[in-house]
Amino acid sequence: MAWLSVDHSWVITFGILGNVISFMVFLSPLPTFFRILQKKSTEEFKSEPYIIALFSAMLWLYYAFIKTNELPLIIINSIGCVIEIFYITIFLIFAARKARKRVIQTKSVEFMPFNLSLFLTLSGISWHFYGLLSNDLYVMLPNILGVSFGFAQLLLYIIYRGKEEVHKDRRVDKVGPEVDTDMTVEECISDKKQENYSSERVEQMV
Incomplete structure (x- = not known):
């Protein structure tokens, strides 16, 4: 097959690229x-992705x-073991x-980090080409599955993110007049007394 006779430099290139992106995958959950x-x-975040990783x-x-x-x-997976x-x-x-509800049940992506899904997909693509160019089916084939799952996660994120924005807009529309939350307790009591005084004055006049 034509792709078996490739320049060794391409194998090295995709090996380095795979290491760099995989390192970014391991670091992407840091904000979480x-x-x-x-x-x-841990709120509604799940530990399963890190155990599997x-x-x-x-x-x-x-x-x-x-x-x-x-x-x-060897290098990247040794680092990955320590980080995970x-x-x-x-x-x-x-x-x-x-236990908390899952993303699909809640239809919320708040606890589904986008960076992790993105870098997992890019990592799968890089390692797939590394396996392809080095004629290593054991590296190439599993990453086809990884890329497929990565794109599925990104698609879920896009779908549920759009729905989440719509729900937020609807909630904002249903909210009543703004309440001044910066008022102190004394100010609230003073306002209440003023209202009661005004009501009494009106009753006396009537």
């Missing part, structure tokens, strides 16, 4: 974990050690006690 640390709660990195690491000349896979263990540790510390 900053939020968890600030609120001291750790398991995946461990499997790729095992595969890379068995096969020769797979330094890019860190994420899971935070989840164990701040995990909520009650």
Whole structure:
């Protein structure tokens, strides 16, 4: 087949590109974990993606050690294991006690980080081409599935994001007159007394 005889430089290029994007994948949940640390709660965020990511990195690491000349896979998946263990540790510390509803049930993307879905898709594309150019079916084929799931997540995000914006607009339309939340308790009491006084004056005049 024609694609088997490719320049070795392309294999190196996609190996480096795959490492860079995979590293961005591992770092993309950082805003989520900053939020968890600030609120001291995992809220409706799920731990499953990080457990699966750790398991995946461990499997790729095992595969890379068995096969020769797979330094890019060894480097990035070693880093990935360390980062995912860190994420899971935070989840164990701040995990909520009650299970929450999923994104599809709530039709909300607030707890579905877009950056993670995007970089997972890009990572799958890069590693697919790395496997394709290095004639490695064990790297190429799983990433076809990964890219497919990545595009599905992005599609869900786009669909539910649009619905979420519509619901927000409707809620804003239903909200009544604005309330001044900056008023102090004393000001509220004073206003109430003024209203009562005015009512009494009107009754006396009548």
